[in-house]
Amino acid sequence: MDAILNALSCLMALGTSMFLWRKPLNVYKEAGILALFLVVFALFSYFTMDASDLAQEYMPFRMLAVCLCFSTTSLTSHKSRYLVFAQVLWLWVEFFGGLTFVYRGLDMPWTRVIAIGSGALGGVFLSHISREMEFMLMVYWIAIWMFF
């Protein structure tokens, strides 16, 4: 995937995250939106990525995970907890996805895994998340997505 499409995928995740956790909260609404996003990300990955690119296999789930990370910044309560959860989900997708690629001869993306892991670990110690901190976190996630 080239840099433009990679940036576009990140932008899509950022854009779709705005539709999550809008009040009134409802199990069906949130689950439906997330499932729909997954389908949209799947279609995006299918049509923009080369089938020979192994990263295509888990691209929709990476996009969903980073979308969830972005969406936590709009939460009004338990922001810190769900921020950690979303990053752990992203870490999970990256680490175990990377592990399956190791068995197919690719290298584990350790830099990305460590960067996400550090973010998740740091999130545990955040008691208050200001608007500036939210912005910094989003920049951090975009940087991980784009450069690692």
Place this chain on the structure above:
Amino acid sequence: MYRFLVYIGAALLLLGATAFGVSLWDGPSAWHTDGRTFWGIPISLFVLWIGLAHAGTLISAIFLALGYPLGRRTSMIAELSTLCSLAVAVLFPLVHLGVIENFYMVVPFLDARGNFSNIRSPLVWDFCCIAVYGMVSALFFVSHLFCEKNPSLKSLIRPMAWLLFPLVLWVHTIVSLDFAVTFVPEWRGAFFPLYFIAGAIYSGLALVIILLTAEHCRVRVLEKLMLSLSWFMAAFWLWEFMLKGTFSFEVVFLGAVVPQLMWLRFIRENTFGRLLVAFSILISLGLERYILVTPSEYDVANAFGWVDLGLVSFSVGLFVLLFFVLRAKLGSLLEGDDVVMGEIVVQEDDTAKTDVPGRNDFTPLRFPLLLGALFTLLYVIWAVSCDNGMVFPLSVENVVPLCLPIFVLVACFTLCAGPLWKITGKRTKIVCIVLAGFLGILAGAFWSGGSSEAPSGAVSVQELTSSKTIEGIWMSRCASCHGNDGMFNEKFVREYYPLPQKLSLERLDSLGADSLVHVILDGRVNMNPYRGRITEDEARGLVRYMRRLAGEEQ
């Protein structure tokens, strides 16, 4: 009601017992195996039941950890279903092995037992993770069961739920890696960890809803979650189709279309309607696992023999029997208490929001977590330092999968040891000490029983049957289809047969020597059996010869 269900369970168990016996006696030739993966119904049942085993505790632990505890009965039933499903699940890898008496060889003592277990294989991680999960789940269930009468145990429940929450997800992720790291094209999927977890929770919710129906109660929040998960499963199946072109109408219809009937009030509010949807989901996911495990079988109905059906019946019967016998025993044990499971109440919504876990909830976890981290660190140092001279050298990627189970095991036992010791009777304490000592001795004996180096005087199969003889056998019996070089005789094969597999090193590695010997001796779809015409040693020699050819090619 319970007696009736116990009779049903016993009947199904007896129906399947013959198939189970035949499977143990005959080994893998008893059931239908896939032509390429050599896996069959035992592994499908293992994946299905292990998924169900993870879901019960996960449902209970997630709700509890996040401060939305389910009703006690619902949690206990979910946790009991976990233990019973786990007991059923662990039987099937043993059946699948074909050499049930040698199952202990899976235990990863690194190279202390020679080259028996490959620590780089997810199958070995599976064994460790499931063993840890079984112990921790049992501890969680026992603590939860007795916490009403012993307040000291009550404070352990939520910290244990926090430990179990990641462990359950981790263990099922490892189960998914059994498939995802192999060379079978249909199993390639970096998304399998999430796919398997979603499938496990989905099927687990269906099972818990069925079990709650037997209690004449319902929990609406679980029904809502089940319906929501059906959309995610549909998205996963869509992605699977887009990626690999694999699609099963039955799976999608039963697993994603039928659950939408829950939108209809008369289905949702009717016991049989809810049961119909829940059973439909279980059948769909059972079928999905079978199709996943045996990707070459397009006609599942024809692939199923009486042994395959018998094993399904055996597993369902064993679960029903185990669950309802335990359910009845535990119910009578606590009769008259408010804490009994199975009080017949129809509940509108079984969840009640409690206060959110504060930092104080994690105070009892500090020391156990520290000790868990220390043991994990020791394990990593030990595993990495063992690297030199090992049969299977380890990398960090191979060491990490066992870190969390070790961490949780140590933390959980440290957390529970004190309170459980206090409430345990004298006789039980003595039994525990004797048991621990016995296990220690067993582990020590096992450890010292093998050498870390291959014996220098070992005679290879190739030496037993000279390479010249093996080459002759290959040329006379195999080369006509597979070619002199193992890359098939293209002209002959294209004219007369479906194409056989190219015997590349990756393919040979993915199948394993024993499976290949099995194919050579007993044949498979288009491959003739050679038992009686060549000996087993010659078959092993042929496998070695194939590897040599594959190596030369590369």
